[in-house]
Amino acid sequence: MLVRFWGTRGSLAAPMTVQTSRKKIRNALRKSIGHDLGSDEKIERFIDTELSFAESGTYGGNTSCVEIDGGGDEYVVCDLGTGCREYGNAIMSKSVPQKAPVFNVFQSHPHWDHICGFPFFVPAYIPGNKIKIHGCHDTLEEAYRMQNSAPGFPVDFDMLGADIEFVKLEPGKEYAVAGMKVTAMEQYHSGDSYGYCFEKDGKKVVYSTDSEHKFESIDESYGFVDFFRNADLLIFDAMYSLADAISLKEDWGHSSNIIGVELAHRASVKQLCLFHHDPNSDDATISRILAETIRFEELSEEGDALKVCAAYDGQEIKL
Amino acid sequence: MIIDEANYGSTLVLYPDGRLDQDTADAFQERLLQAVSAGKEAVIVDFSKIPYISSVGLRAIMIAAKQSKSDGVSLSVAALTPTVNEIFEISRFNYVVTIFESLRDAITAASDDALNAFEAG
Ligand SMILES: [Zn+2]
Ligand SMILES: [Zn+2]
Numbered sequence: 001m002l003v004r005f006w007g008t009r010g011s012l013a014a015p016m017t018v019q020t021s022r023k024k025i026r027n028a029l030r031k032s033i034g035h036d037l038g039s040d041e042k043i044e045r046f047i048d049t050e051l052s053f054a055e056s057g058t059y060g061g062n063t064s065c066v067e068i069d070g071g072g073d074e075y076v077v078c079d080l081g082t083g084c085r086e087y088g089n090a091i092m093s094k095s096v097p098q099k100a101p102v103f104n105v106f107q108s109h110p111h112w113d114h115i116c117g118f119p120f121f122v123p124a125y126i127p128g129n130k131i132k133i134h135g136c137h138d139t140l141e142e143a144y145r146m147q148n149s150a151p152g153f154p155v156d157f158d159m160l161g162a163d164i165e166f167v168k169l170e171p172g173k174e175y176a177v178a179g180m181k182v183t184a185m186e187q188y189h190s191g192d193s194y195g196y197c198f199e200k201d202g203k204k205v206v207y208s209t210d211s212e213h214k215f216e217s218i219d220e221s222y223g224f225v226d227f228f229r230n231a232d233l234l235i236f237d238a239m240y241s242l243a244d245a246i247s248l249k250e251d252w253g254h255s256s257n258i259i260g261v262e263l264a265h266r267a268s269v270k271q272l273c274l275f276h277h278d279p280n281s282d283d284a285t286i287s288r289i290l291a292e293t294i295r296f297e298e299l300s301e302e303g304d305a306l307k308v309c310a311a312y313d314g315q316e317i318k319l
Numbered sequence: 320m321i322i323d324e325a326n327y328g329s330t331l332v333l334y335p336d337g338r339l340d341q342d343t344a345d346a347f348q349e350r351l352l353q354a355v356s357a358g359k360e361a362v363i364v365d366f367s368k369i370p371y372i373s374s375v376g377l378r379a380i381m382i383a384a385k386q387s388k389s390d391g392v393s394l395s396v397a398a399l400t401p402t403v404n405e406i407f408e409i410s411r412f413n414y415v416v417t418i419f420e421s422l423r424d425a426i427t428a429a430s431d432d433a434l435n436a437f438e439a440g
Contacts (some may be wrong), residue, residue, distance in 0.1 A: 241411035
């Protein structure tokens with residue numbers, strides 16, 4: 001299985017400013033003093049070995065869009081936040097289509113940051129394409145239609161060239177889509193949201209964003225332990241610190257890195273991926289949160305070793 | 320979980336002993352809320368015998384911190400072990416309660432009468 005992250009930001013797109021990019025260049029040039037940068041190869045090596053990820057790159061600013069490629073003959077993607085513009089463009093740019101023109105979207109919920117890329121998803125404009133929007137909400141079609149209509153957008157939903165279908169799912173039920181086994185689970189979030197578990201050839205990926213975890217104790221009785229169990233990759237809403245998530249931002253529907261590590265340990269997850277980054281966090285802040293999360297995992301001394309990463313736009317994880 | 324206590328003037332000090340996790344957080348929370356509602360000016364938790372705190376332990380502190388705010392009681396923690404100190408920072412609980420390096424520092428900040436009583440043993 002291959003997971004490609006096209007959008008990893010929570011709530012609102014958060015592009016980098018010119019000041020930030022200049023700061024990165026200044027910092028990189030300063031660090032390069034005294035290094036031999038006489039060839040492209042040497043420059044690449046310098047970037048890889050002397051600069052941190054936050055110094056040389058960026059986590060990106062697109063909102064939720066994650067492609068799950070189980071090797072099947074149809075496309076599968078979770079949510080259509082602003083990241084789906086580049087996802088659609090990447091598919092269109094291939095001279096030979098990689099798969100049949102059927103796009104299976106799994107919708108966590110219809111909040112704007114999870115649908116707002118759709119008007120710029122080029123495959124939706126092309127006759128012959130099929131887009132199946134799967135989800136457990138009754139309101140998905142309403143949300144998509146409202147977004148593609150005046151006065152908010154010039155192209156009405158009915159003018160889109162692709163054949164668009166809404167597929168209602170039931171949480172807890174197993175579905176077979178694009179050669180994968182898919183199961184949904186209800187999550188605590190304003191208006192509800194749903195997490196999705198994808199399984200193929202003994203590999204398991206769970207996409208669980210916009211989900212607040214309220215529990216008295218993390219034991220077998222907490223349904224998410226079972227839902228996350230033995231996942232090779234858990235994409236987890238870690239938008240806030242634990243202190244914020246249970247005080248000021250309680251009931252805002254998001255979770256923290258601390259809860260992510262504790263749940264992942266309890267469920268014997270192999271890799272935890274921090275996701276739905278706060279738009280107020282810059283690259284350095286996200287890297288700091290990642291480093292702290294790795295440290296907390298070491299301190300917690302529970303369960304098997306857990307790998308922790310922070311999702312970034314353009315990231316690919318092969319399982 | 321064993322939780323000793325001591326009164327220094329109008330300040331109450333709790334001395335919990337052991338990991339603060341699922342097995343102990345309920346008892347800790349109950350004792351902490353009692354302490355906050357005991358009519359004292361300040362409550363200090365001596366953390367020197369807590370090797371680890373999980374999210375449920377932190378949640379107990381959050382609930383007590385909210386209670387102490389509405390009751391007008393000062394709640395602080397003191398003498399954190401290095402691991403617990405790191406967990407407070409990672410979870411941003413260093414912004415939830417005041418952390419003192421030592422119990423004596425916390426008592427000094429609480430009041431003069433607490434410090435006098437503490438010094439007198
Ligand atoms: Zn969201
Ligand atoms: Zn949401």
